[in-house]
Amino acid sequence: MKKKSVKQSDFLKNYLQQHDMVYELMPTEWLSGIPMANGEIGIMLWGENNRIHLTLDKNDVWEIREIIPDYSEFNYQNLKNLLLNKEFGKAKQIFESKVAQRNNKKVHPTRLPLPRVEIEFPSNIKEFDSRLDLFSAICNGRIKLKNFQIPLHFRCYVHSQTNLVIFRFNIRHCEGIDTEKISNLIQNIKLSTSIEHLKAKGNALHPNQLSAYKTLKSWGYKDPVSYKDAWNEIDFHWQEIPEYGGYLIGRKMIADHSAESHSIIILISLEGGTDETYKDKIVDLKTFWEEKIVNQLKCEDTSQLVKEHKEFWNDYWSKSFVSIPDSKLENLFYLELYKLGSSSRKGKLPCSLQGLWTKDGTMPPWSGDYHLDMNIQETYWPTYPTNHLDVAEPLNRFLLGNKKRFEENCQNFFGFKGVHSGCAIGRNGERVFGYYTAEYWPGNIVWAVHNLWLYWRFTWDKRFLKRRLLPYLEDCFSTYSHLLEEDENGYLCLPISYSPEYYENQPKSWGKNATGEIGLIRFLIHALKEAYAILQIDNDREEYFEKLLYELDYPADLSGFQIYEGEQLNFSHRHFSHLMPIHPLGLVTRDGDRDDQYLIESSLKKIREMGTGNWTGWSWPWMSLIASRAGNGEMAWKMLQDYFCFITPNSFHINGDPRKFGLSHFTYNPMTLEAGFCSIAAVSEMLIQSWNGIIRIFPTIPEFWKDAYFQSLRTERAFLIDALLLNRKILFVKIKSLAGNECIIENSFGFKTKLFDQKFSEMKTFKQTEMLKFNTVKGETYFIARSLMSLQDSKHLKDKVHIEKLDSKSNWFGKKRFPSF
Structure with a gap:
């Protein structure tokens, strides 16, 4: 180490x-x-x-025992026919009631309370x-x-x-x-x-x-x-789990x-656990686990x-550091980083809904499984900008290791080559059936693979791109390309499409060309084009890609992005899949043309009009990220402040608003971890952004933050960045190039700047309005400042990294005699 x-x-x-x-x-x-x-x-x-x-x-x-559907009726063609014929009740019976667990009456994959x-x-x-x-x-x-x-x-x-x-x-x-x-x-x-x-x-x-x-x-x-044990020193507690394992406490x-x-x-x-490979080996495994415990307890x-x-x-x-003037938000940032480092480690399973704190005394909410329609994505978003790539490794290995199962799912359900995961899955990709709408959604696995794409963008590991990611992207694209059909106008479309959690599992949840799915298809096209270009692979589908980009436009009107074609956002809704082109996909940006900018502004206006009544806790940090992508620092900050209404004194996110602050109609309190981790990503997004390969320093901090500092935040194209802001002026930026890429930084200094190498030799001068663009050498460090003298002053100042807080309170979390928030 x-x-x-x-x-x-x-x-x-x-x-x-x-x-x-x-x-x-x-x-x-x-x-x-x-x-x-x-x-x-x-x-x-x-x-x-x-x-x-x-x-x-x-x-x-x-x-891990799972329900296996009868694929003679549980298949895409049957589902599509029933939906197009408006036989929603029959569709729900076959694709939900027969397979979904209700009140734990059926054996199904789930985390187990200990x-x-x-x-x-x-x-x-x-x-x-x-x-x-x-x-x-x-x-x-x-x-x-x-x-x-x-x-x-x-x-x-x-x-x-x-x-x-x-x-x-x-x-x-x-x-x-x-x-x-x-x-x-x-x-x-x-x-x-x-x-x-x-x-x-x-x-x-x-x-x-x-x-x-x-x-x-x-x-x-x-x-x-x-x-x-034989020496009467250790007390053991053994629980066998039918067919596939058990656990032993010493x-x-x-x-x-x-x-x-x-x-x-x-x-x-x-020690212990469950796995398909443990079948018929439980006696031998128990002996092995017992010996392991005895050795561990000798210490x-x-x-x-x-x-x-x-x-x-x-x-x-030591991986990264952040200092901001908001003491409560900074406290949340570091406490969530602690929980993230506790919950996800290289070589282990990824963090599930409740991580390593499965609910005491009851079967866990939502089976404590892996949800691929938002939760696992939010959980791992912060690992990339905070430079904790080891923490992201379990998700990479989980998705790559279960790809074969997802290929089999696709063949069984759709009847063609591709990948299909379902929404909720177990430790080996086992299906945990719930709402048939969410379980059908092909976007589940594509959105999860987008996290692999982020890993590539932040590491610039070409071997990972070629051997691991590119085959996954191609299989994801295969799935969606098989689902496209010509509509009455001769344009390709998704005849049945879904936007996560909109109308839950009701008939109105189905539509044509859901914006989130169109966004995912467009992401796959752009990702494949980039991968082929970087790896110098001939792209024989360029004409088809361009046809899709032309025909598969986002459903939108004057109110912004629609949920699906012809369906506006008509009520407060917790899931922002219709805004995925803004975040996390980064396809529609504030740097785009007037149409893009209007789409962003009108969509956020519609969100404000509908209100937050049907949001749950995890909605707030995600909306903070969306607001940051839109360039609205005040809204990004306010979303995170409201998020404190949905957490316990020890920082656990409880989805609902049981204290009734009035922000949400949901008043229940099931704990899940993804929202807290998403808040780390939201704070990072206010400090640094790098979508489309352009680095933006302090892009969306609220105007009342005059000072801020960070060290070793990671960006796309593999740079580590330090930056110091004092009195709303960026004093210096330090750049370490990890891959030798060209570095492009949006110029927000407000004055003419100079580029220095790691020996502090001047390399280049930039005009006040000029984009800061320069070539780098892998492993080298660079500095940007007003002058060599100001850089040296900044080097002295950066040792005093404790930014003065607007509120002097500390240690916000823990059980207090009088609540802190």
Whole structure:
């Protein structure tokens, strides 16, 4: 792992302290708990009365048995005929009712809720305070028990490199306190693994459905088995998952005494999972997992564990840096980055709807799966500009690894070569059937592949483009090109088309040429043309591409983009698929012609007219991104401020508005992670943009932000950028070229500027209105400033990267005596 200077590491550690999650009270609900994870296992720390709960999670513990449709009737031709004949009821019966799970009555792919590890004290907890240190991902705290004078100091973390939870209590000796009393307390602290919470009814979406325990029993699950190891040191909890695997929890408690203090070390390890390859191997796998846990729990040198743990997080925080004058928004930015780094790691599964914090005690909302009609895209958008490409790797591997299954889906359902994923899928691409409209949508996989396209644009990895991405783009294009038919005017069209979540699964959800789908087809054409040109591959479809670009225009009228042909946005709607040509596809831009600019402005005007009543939490950060692409910094900022109405004190996005701020009609509170991660992307978009290969510095910050600074934000065409803004003037820009591409920067300096190389030799002078365009060498660094003297001054100023905040408050998140927002 690459080592950073001590000076930089110390600075980041000190800077991030203002954003640590601080608890003044014990979180007494799972939803307000302290989240920790390492990309494979996670815990939520919370408690009540005399107990601390550690709700466990593991990202490869799934139910993966799936419902296989009868493709003799479950096929595209049948669906199209029924829809064109307006037999919507029959279509819904075949393509939804027969295959979709309702209230978990049918076995289907889903994340599984796991046990808690319970720490029970001999008396109630009367005081609790803690601090989740973001820089080290370690929670330090203090507990005071009723009838016991001395506080118990604790440290808890999920080890960044092994599947190990370390929880250490320390009781310091005090004058006048009988050490025997301390010993008695320690002896009466009990540790257990419990599933009692799984026996409660319902979840946030369906409060009256069967308990998780009864649901799983009805699916053929046996009760878990508890046992000890041969040395009577480790307590095991084994849960078999029918046919395809299981999970094993191991825990032990160690007493460690010294002249100064008494300590208790609790070690918890979690192994196992489910996979198609595990079938008929469960007994052998259980033995393997048991041996692995035994070896992991042998490690009792907690100082060495801490050192290893911190290595990952030191490197993680060094990737990029942001300082803005909005303390609350900056706090959210860094806390979401912490959760993103906790939820997605190279070599692991990608982050699902709830990541590594599957809902305590119930079956997870929306099966806790992978949704490809917005959620997984929002989750991974921030990985590219914040320079966390390792975090994006699980999504790349997931999409590439499941391509063969998506090809089979396409052949089975459509009857031709292409790719088709469905909307909701499991860990191996298994279908989780829901609304037949969303499950049909061919755009699901195309939109997910757009994230692979962003990965290419931000890395400029030509090998990835040729070997991985280009075949996927061609198969996506194959799918849509087969679906195009001539209309009554002889123009190619999509005769049945869908815009995600518009009218849910009702007849009016179907139309012709949905704007989002037209945008995806046009994206595929532009992407393929670019790929062929860069890789010097002959494009024998150029004439066909041009025909499609001419005939497949966006449905639009004076109110802006339509949902589909002839259907305006007629009510407040949470999903902005009709605005996808603006963001994320970047096909219609503010740099375009008057028609493009009118489309953008009129579409946003229509959004404002319809209001936010039917939006859910994730709508706000996405709309912030759209507003930024439109050049509206004030709207981009305001969308993020409104987003705070949809998150809990520990920053979890809960979709609805249960506190009833009046922004949305939805008042439920199911937690999903994508919106918080999308807010990182939205902040980044205000600071830097690079669509169409042009870098824009501080393009859409609100006018009341006079100062801002960032380091190592990544752009398309593979540049790392630093920039400093003081008093609304850009003082300098630093550019590191990672691929040797030509660099083009929009000139927003407001004065004549000079280009310097990494030895500070002047290379070029730019006029005040001139586009900043220059060739680069891979690995070289360049600077842009007014003069060499101003650059040297800026170099001095950039060491003072702590931008003064408009609000002096810090540590906004955590459970407070009085809410922060």
